[in-house]
Amino acid sequence: MQTARSKIVKPPVTRVGVVGWVRANLFDGWLNAFLTVVTLLVLWKLVPPLVQWALIDSVWNTTGNACRETSGACWSVITANLRFILFGFFPPEAQWRPAAAMLILFALLFVSRERSHWRQWLAYAWVFGLIVMAALMRGGVPGLAPVDYDRWGGLPLTLLLSVFGLAGAYPLGVLLALGRQSKMPAVRLISVIYIELIRGVPLISLLFMGSIILPLFLPEGVTLNKILRAQVVIILFTAAYIAEVVRGGLQGMPQGQYEAAASMGLNYYQTMRLVILPQALKIVIPPTVSILISAFKDTSLVVIIALFDLLKTTQTMLHNPEWMGFSREAYLFVALLYFLGCFWMAQFSRRLERELSTEQG
């Protein structure tokens, strides 16, 4: 009653200052106030013990046995095994090579973040960077001893499968979406069958099939290594989902845009590339990024065909008797790495959306 009266007499609670913000955002009505209190209670119960465990009581640079003495988190499991978690069975004396390759990749991704950098030099930078990365990982050039694919693992493998998976799946997905809308019945039929078949089967079974069936289709003598097979399957799988999202964007395009382009004498490819796709793809940025994010996380399924991605190297490390039982810390660390990757993608997509929308007033 008191508050109601004071609300009528006085102008609304000031919006500046801490008190104003708290009132407007946290105690704005009964339900809101109740939720705020509950949230605070939960945080009060959860945060202090967590901080106690993760930071105050934790140990960072000890042996496994020393860890068992403490009640806090054993981050030593990470620090002592970081090399194996990140690089797997890559020859230890050459581990600077995958590290350098990843740095190059991060640098390229970082530069590509800015749309103003999307020019020809960036394409050359990618091509050059990829060649250097391949040389670093594979070796076999003067000064770098060859490393077999079987020894690739950990974070480089996860990143490789993700980055190329996404980079391959996106254009393929767009093509499939266009195919599904094509006026040519054969193209349309093939696209529909492809999309529906792939979407009807879980990634895991596709990975199994990829490692067993794909080789049957290859000509005599040609072998695809396991990583490449997994890569192909990830691309084919993700593309089907991208295709459906992009199709949604295409269907949202007004007929008038096609007609205006046609009456200006643009042909099909020009119309799609210059008029329709730039608009349609922009509309579907949020669902597309959701698919890319889940594809990134799904790369961890390659463990089932015995590839040592980030998750598998971590798991393998935990079989070491010295570090057995510290899976909590280890999986938290891996989760953090995955989270950083996903968070970066989400940030990037928000930024892209914002830039594209301010551009058009």
Next chain:
Amino acid sequence: MAQNFSETPHAMIEIIGVHKWFGDFHVLKGIDLTVQRQERIVICGPSGSGKSTLIRCINRLEAHQRGRICVDGIELTNDIKNIERVRAEVGMVFQHFNLFPHLSILDNLTLGPIWARKTPKKDAEEQALYFLEKVHIADQAAKFPGQLSGGQQQRVAIARSLCMNPKVMLFDEPTSALDPEMIKEVLDVMIELAREGMTMIVVTHEMGFARSVAHRVLFMDDGRIVEGNTPDAFFNNPQHERTRLFLSQILH
């Protein structure tokens, strides 16, 4: 305006016995129409009578199923080459402008010339600015369509068509999606265009425009051209009952 057509072996547009169906629905029921070079034609008629369909057949946004359509001596068939040649000569302005919202005004205008005509970018931009000047909107070149008023957008759309140097311009109710206060600025641009001798087919119910610009006014109803005459004769002395009824409905 005086009738003064250039002497050429064939007319600009020849439409002979054209029929069109949407599925079972008979939209155009035998259209015959010849448009001379520099002739300006206004088409009016009730909604659903096939006006849009007719002019969309002229640049093959719709395909007719019977009869012949020739534009500047090129017959429209399924031959994609011919369709491209015809579209290169025919500009079209739509009721809802259909500008490309993701491109700046300048890019809207240069897209066609650069990609369909292979005009060098610099020339295309120069030409675009020239036509923007002509539609009195050169100061908006850097903006995006969404930032302009409807009247401004329609003038940009006209300039965009002109950038392709068309021999014929088709207008499908260019002012009917506009607020009343913006209609005049668009009609003024069209009148200037007429003065310069552009061949035009305009679907519109702006009868003032028809009177001052058209050589002939046609009345369409139910997929047929019911009558066509000079503006004076058409408005003062309509021959058919349906025309009279239609005029009485829109002229007050």
